[in-house]
Amino acid sequence: MPQPRVVAATLLAALVCVPAAGLAYVRSTTTNTAAPLIWMRSNCVHVRVNSKGSDDINDGSDVAAAKRSIDNWRKLIGACSYFKFVVLDDSPDAKPEFTRSGVNENVIYWEENDWKHDRMAAAITTVFFLEKQGDERDGRILDADIELNGRWFHFSSAGTIHKTDVENTVTHELGHLMGLDHPCDDGARQPVPKDHTGATIPSCTTVLGSTSDPKYAAMRDTTMFNFADPGETKKRSPEADDVKGICEIYPTAQAPSACEPVSYDENNGGCDVGGSPPPLASLLIWALLLGLPLAARRRSG
Amino acid sequence: MVLLAFVASSSQATIILELDLPQLVGRSDVIFVGKAIKTYSHWSEDKRHIVTDTTFQVSTAVSGVSQGKSVVIRRLGGAVGGIGMRVSGAPSFNKGDEVLLFTEKRGNGKRYVVGMKQGAFRITRDRTARQVVQTRLDGLALARRSPQGRLQMIERREAGPELLGHFVNRIRQTIALCAREKTRCRSRE
Numbered sequence A: 001m002p003q004p005r006v007v008a009a010t011l012l013a014a015l016v017c018v019p020a021a022g023l024a025y026v027r028s029t030t031t032n033t034a035a036p037l038i039w040m041r042s043n044c045v046h047v048r049v050n051s052k053g054s055d056d057i058n059d060g061s062d063v064a065a066a067k068r069s070i071d072n073w074r075k076l077i078g079a080c081s082y083f084k085f086v087v088l089d090d091s092p093d094a095k096p097e098f099t100r101s102g103v104n105e106n107v108i109y110w111e112e113n114d115w116k117h118d119r120m121a122a123a124i125t126t127v128f129f130l131e132k133q134g135d136e137r138d139g140r141i142l143d144a145d146i147e148l149n150g151r152w153f154h155f156s157s158a159g160t161i162h163k164t165d166v167e168n169t170v171t172h173e174l175g176h177l178m179g180l181d182h183p184c185d186d187g188a189r190q191p192v193p194k195d196h197t198g199a200t201i202p203s204c205t206t207v208l209g210s211t212s213d214p215k216y217a218a219m220r221d222t223t224m225f226n227f228a229d230p231g232e233t234k235k236r237s238p239e240a241d242d243v244k245g246i247c248e249i250y251p252t253a254q255a256p257s258a259c260e261p262v263s264y265d266e267n268n269g270g271c272d273v274g275g276s277p278p279p280l281a282s283l284l285i286w287a288l289l290l291g292l293p294l295a296a297r298r299r300s301g
Numbered sequence B: 001m002v003l004l005a006f007v008a009s010s011s012q013a014t015i016i017l018e019l020d021l022p023q024l025v026g027r028s029d030v031i032f033v034g035k036a037i038k039t040y041s042h043w044s045e046d047k048r049h050i051v052t053d054t055t056f057q058v059s060t061a062v063s064g065v066s067q068g069k070s071v072v073i074r075r076l077g078g079a080v081g082g083i084g085m086r087v088s089g090a091p092s093f094n095k096g097d098e099v100l101l102f103t104e105k106r107g108n109g110k111r112y113v114v115g116m117k118q119g120a121f122r123i124t125r126d127r128t129a130r131q132v133v134q135t136r137l138d139g140l141a142l143a144r145r146s147p148q149g150r151l152q153m154i155e156r157r158e159a160g161p162e163l164l165g166h167f168v169n170r171i172r173q174t175i176a177l178c179a180r181e182k183t184r185c186r187s188r189e
Helices: A004-017 A061-077 A166-178 A204-209 A214-220 A240-249 A280-289 A293-300 B021-027 B164-180
Strands: A044-049 A084-087 A101-103 A106-111 A121-130 A141-149 A262-265 A272-274 B006-008 B030-043 B050-063 B070-076 B078-080 B083-087 B098-105 B111-113 B120-125 B131-134 B143-145 B151-153 B161-163
Touching: A044 A061, A044 A166, A061 A084, A061 A166, A061 A240, A106 A166, A121 A166, A141 A166, A141 A262, A166 A240, A204 A214, B021 B098, B021 B164, B030 B070, B030 B078, B030 B164, B050 B078, B050 B083, B050 B098, B050 B164, B070 B098, B098 B164, B131 B164, B161 B164
Parallel strands: A044 A084, A044 A106, A106 A141, B070 B111
Antiparallel strands: A101 A262, A121 A141, A121 B083, A262 A272, B030 B050, B030 B098, B050 B070, B078 B083, B098 B111, B098 B120, B120 B131, B131 B161, B143 B151
16 A cells, blocks of 8 residues: 555656646747747756845745745656756845846845836746857846835735735746746737747637636636736646646756856856856866876875 | 736736726826837846837827827837847837837836736737727736725626727727826726
């Protein structure tokens, strides 16, 4: 008799790893070259939450809810994707910005005063990427920041009706951070995007208006769906379509060995290297190539 | 049918409150039908974002501008020198696009589409070559603030293409309404 935990793990793996008919996801693309956006050459992405959180929540549950959003993805994609979130220590100094020379930090940040975007937007994810026609790195994500509009919106960490739920919102935004786009056409994107099968996505009007088609009902339940109710919490848990997207973009079998933040140097022809000190494995390889000086020194000592 | 409330978008992704037609009018100081004749992407003045300025030639002036004039609209996102930036929910325009735009000037002196994609209506031709606007978002129910400031669900209206001339007339009637009842055209945030 299998242990319950094993059964659960097996079921989870079956849910997320076996191709299921009808599942669809849409990838975000570059502006002009239409290359899909993707984190490259690292098996992880570093994220830092601004510790000030939201002015609407004073018990720290806002920052905790943002971190739960990360866990919501982790527990579902872990069985089939190499993509890992590395959560850095909270900091009051974490701000959404992009540097063209150095390591970029991906942050989750509440802007309470100086909201520079349209005031009707509750949250915005800004993604910077390489856009170079014909370059193998075309579409490589360099930085992604999530900004929540504390200036004009009220946030809740408890799914309070009439307020914007932090966990629901951030889980959705993290999908964008990883490279996913919305599954239906809301008129903002030209040309109208295609899903991962190459099919043009349906209009949101059709998806919202259909009460009988199970395909559209499933789409409405996804975390990456374009719309949400006030106080909605169902986007907290990614659905099979969402998970399939991440697991096919970042499949376990193609895992890079390194876990490093992205560093970008515009003055060096856009060449990039890992921003952190080289991992022990790399040092050992270099030591071997250089004639094992580390080992030799140890022996002679 | 009672429906959904936020729009989440372009990379972005964005969650936006609905603006109905009077609120779109109330927030806009320049409304026009025009054709995109030039786009130019560059780093913003504060060097934080990539922005794209699109120049439109006004073919039908609805409010705050004259026919034949040029209007430059800024949006977040674009590509410069091998780097791209994308924000979900910001409408993008290509050279040659024909649109009806509700626009406002922000604190930085630049002009933007109101309510992200809500203030942009693409113009296409129907089967008899008449100009129609795709009022998809106009037909979606989104979130709205109650007088007490709470978010509430609202009923969904049917969506569909509308003749451009009809829509422009509706906007002009709404401008007249707003002149009489200013509070009706104020967006509640």
